[in-house]
Amino acid sequence: MASFIDYYAVLGITSSASPEAIKSAYRKLAREYHPDLNAGDASAGEKFKLMNEAYAVLSDPLKRQTFHQVYQTWKASTQVQGGRRQEKAKQKQTQKTKKTNEKDDSTNPNNQASKKDTQAKKEEKPIASGLGDIFSAFIPKPDAASSKRNTADNNSKSYNEKKQKKAQHTKPSSEKNITTTLTLAPEEAETGIVKTVSIDCIAACSRCSGTGRVNGISCKVCQGAKTTTNTKKLDVRIPAGVKNGSKVRVSGEGEYSSETGVSGDLFLVIQIKNKSLFTIEGLDTFSWVLLPVPIAVVGGEVFVLTAQGKVTMTVPAGTGSEKKFRLKGYGLQQGLKKGDHYVTVHLDSTAELSEKEKKLYGELYKLLPNKDKPLPPLS
Numbered sequence: 056m057a058s059f060i061d062y063y064a065v066l067g068i069t070s071s072a073s074p075e076a077i078k079s080a081y082r083k084l085a086r087e088y089h090p091d092l093n094a095g096d097a098s099a100g101e102k103f104k105l106m107n108e109a110y111a112v113l114s115d116p117l118k119r120q121t122f123h124q125v126y127q128t129w130k131a132s133t134q135v136q137g138g139r140r141q142e143k144a145k146q147k148q149t150q151k152t153k154k155t156n157e158k159d160d161s162t163n164p165n166n167q168a169s170k171k172d173t174q175a176k177k178e179e180k181p182i183a184s185g186l187g188d189i190f191s192a193f194i195p196k197p198d199a200a201s202s203k204r205n206t207a208d209n210n211s212k213s214y215n216e217k218k219q220k221k222a223q224h225t226k227p228s229s230e231k232n233i234t235t236t237l238t239l240a241p242e243e244a245e246t247g248i249v250k251t252v253s254i255d256c257i258a259a260c261s262r263c264s265g266t267g268r269v270n271g272i273s274c275k276v277c278q279g280a281k282t283t284t285n286t287k288k289l290d291v292r293i294p295a296g297v298k299n300g301s302k303v304r305v306s307g308e309g310e311y312s313s314e315t316g317v318s319g320d321l322f323l324v325i326q327i328k329n330k331s332l333f334t335i336e337g338l339d340t341f342s343w344v345l346l347p348v349p350i351a352v353v354g355g356e357v358f359v360l361t362a363q364g365k366v367t368m369t370v371p372a373g374t375g376s377e378k379k380f381r382l383k384g385y386g387l388q389q390g391l392k393k394g395d396h397y398v399t400v401h402l403d404s405t406a407e408l409s410e411k412e413k414k415l416y417g418e419l420y421k422l423l424p425n426k427d428k429p430l431p432p433l434s
Contacts, residue, residue, distance in 0.1 A: 059129045077114060084102075104306060233308075233320075234321075235321075237325055245362070250293055251290055252289050253287070258284075260277035262275070295388070341399070342396070357370060363386075377400070379400075380400070
């Protein structure tokens with residue numbers, strides 16, 4: 056009998072599960088069996104691949120409808136087979152009991168007369184031999200039309216099972232995989248990050264779901280080719296500690312094959328920049344920012360880029376140039392340990408001023424005490 060995989064059972068849901076329940080179950084399992092979190096565990100990798108395959112089918116309404124028809128046929132077949140197994144067990148037990156009784160009769164002289172009577176009855180009227188013949192004696196034989204329908208149902212079932220097995224066990228060729236380069240800053244590679252990746256790839260036509268036809272007519276979107284070329288954006292989590300030249304695989308995000316109905320994988324080749332956005336010492340990072348003079352005088356907020364992302368830093372009034380600020384926990388991370396980020400501010404005196412700003416600075420100059428006296432020498 057053709058192999059069948061119950062995708063509902065793979066995701067741990069019922070056959071009546073809603074799209075939201077399917078997505079929730081998939082995300083939960085994806086976090087549990089992701090290859091990056093189970094390095095070296097081959098069984099986790101197989102489970103991750105199988106649940107991706109199940110989600111690809113059950114999240115698509117048309118694919119799910121086709122699968123559900125095969126699922127119902129498989130379920131009904133399983134129930135019939137269970138009944139047949141029970142019937143065979145009963146038949147075996149009956150035959151065993153019969154043999155035991157015959158053995159007892161042959162050794163008991165009191166049963167000889169009864170045995171002869173039984174033999175005489177058999178000769179007078181032949182009866183069906185075996186449990187199957189007994190059933191057939193009471194159940195009318197199907198007519199030709201009924202037999203034809205049963206044969207057609209069996210052929211349809213066999214075709215669906217073969218088609219399902221082919222879809223499950225066919226692997227996309229390596230030609231359908233996509234390989235592209237992803238550039239990271241050293242601190243991004245060290246701490247891990249979620250990057251948005253844009254790729255151009257061949258995908259199943261969204262109009263006809265990769266069948267090439269809509270309502271029996273050639274699809275107008277893909278012209279019957281079953282596929283289209285699309286640009287898609289993916290948010291990919293890059294694990295911490297990736298090395299230059301290493302590859303990160305995104306399962307099922309390669310090009311779609313109209314022959315197998317399966318998509319290849321996306322491989323991201325990591326390229327790490329030589330120059331960092333920061334100076335790194337251990338887990339601590341260091342950077343500097345240009346601070347507008349008005350903020351330095353009256354205080355305010357500035358944005359600072361750290362290894363943990365963009366952070367808003369509060370600058371107190373009267374901040375001078377070369378002032379250093381510490382942002383605790385915003386350095387690099389290693390396990391549970393986190394370093395700090397240090398920011399040195401430089402007053403931005405080179406910014407071009409508008410006429411209004413120049414006028415305001417002129418008013419401030421008039422308020423300076425001892426503005427006509429020379430500045431004291433630097434100590």
